[in-house]
Amino acid sequence: MAYAISDECISCGACAAGCPVNAISEGDGKFVIDPDTCTECGACAEVCPVGAPAQA
Incomplete structure (x- = not known):
């Protein structure tokens, strides 16, 4: 399941x-x-300072 960004996003x-896949x-x-491009690697969640990306 692809990642999605919650409303906690601070647009940093x-x-x-x-x-890695843009x-x-x-x-x-x-x-x-973009759920069709996301490879579910979790790199976005690792670098987010507020934990906004999570598996949908």
Whole structure:
């Protein structure tokens, strides 16, 4: 199951920078993960300072 970013997102961009497959982009007020591109590696969750990315 792909990761998703919760409303805890502070739009810092750490998750996008840490994503090895470029599945994360800036959305409306928070970053979003493309579930078709996400490989469920967890790199985004490891670098997020607030723990916003989690498996959906």
